[in-house]
Amino acid sequence: MPLVKELAKEGEISMYIIMLGAPGTGKGTIGNEICKHYNLMHIATGDIFRAEIKNQTELGKKANEYISKGQLVPDDVTIAMCESYLDKSDNVLLDGFPRTIHQAEALKEYLANKGKSVTAVIDLNVPDEDIVVRTSSRIICSNKECGAVFNTVFMKPKVEGICDVCGSKLIKRPDDNPDTIRKRLETYHKQTEPLIEFYEKEGLLEKIDINIYSETTKEDTTRKSVEKIDARLSD
Numbered sequence: 001m002p003l004v005k006e007l008a009k010e011g012e013i014s015m016y017i018i019m020l021g022a023p024g025t026g027k028g029t030i031g032n033e034i035c036k037h038y039n040l041m042h043i044a045t046g047d048i049f050r051a052e053i054k055n056q057t058e059l060g061k062k063a064n065e066y067i068s069k070g071q072l073v074p075d076d077v078t079i080a081m082c083e084s085y086l087d088k089s090d091n092v093l094l095d096g097f098p099r100t101i102h103q104a105e106a107l108k109e110y111l112a113n114k115g116k117s118v119t120a121v122i123d124l125n126v127p128d129e130d131i132v133v134r135t136s137s138r139i140i141c142s143n144k145e146c147g148a149v150f151n152t153v154f155m156k157p158k159v160e161g162i163c164d165v166c167g168s169k170l171i172k173r174p175d176d177n178p179d180t181i182r183k184r185l186e187t188y189h190k191q192t193e194p195l196i197e198f199y200e201k202e203g204l205l206e207k208i209d210i211n212i213y214s215e216t217t218k219e220d221t222t223r224k225s226v227e228k229i230d231a232r233l234s235d
């Protein structure tokens with residue numbers, strides 16, 4: 001039997017993976033690894049919004065009306081934008097969408113109309129206090145063109161306070177302090193809990209526990225996620 005991953009690469013099967021995880025869980029990184037493994041199109045709504053706004057598309061202009069005022073983009077704008085990307089491929093990984101139950105229902109209906117459904121929802125689970133430790137020890141290169149990221153606990157630069165890549169000074173983001181991170185996590189959990197319940201009821205939720213203190217966190221998390229997805233595809 002051919003491997004699931006080969007079938008996905010050849011477009012023989014369709015895959016819709018949703019990534020959930022608080023800021024600081026490494027969702028973007030793990031999402032990228034899963035995309036590479038199955039050759040999926042990565043639909044990250046944050047990136048999409050930025051690109052659409054930069055290119056001044058109709059949807060971009062509409063979204064910017066809200067973003068520029070510091071307001072949330074309404075569900076119908078977000079849904080329309082994501083659907084225009086979903087139209088391009090049957091093998092995608094969604095990051096940042098759906099964010100609300102309304103969006104989740106819209107996605108379900110959109111896929112049902114194509115005779116498809118969500119394959120799995122990967123929920124990256126890191127204890128909040130671990131995220132606080134990791135994020136508050138993050139230091140970034142002060143040279144904006146470099147932008148390298150280090151960590152005083154997990155990924156120390158060769159010379160303290162100096163960027164390995166370009167030699168500039170390393171600084172802390174003002175937002176990366178424990179209080180702000182805890183507030184950010186609280187907001188995330190409040191917003192995401194209903195969504196987690198929704199997908200649990202749908203029987204699609206795959207919780208992946210992550211130990212950020214392990215040296216092979218990225219590999220372990222990717223492998224666990226792929227195993228869960230493979231199991232669902234071969235059902």
Ligand SMILES: [Zn+2]
Nearest residue numbers: 141146163166
């Ligand atoms: Zn640098």
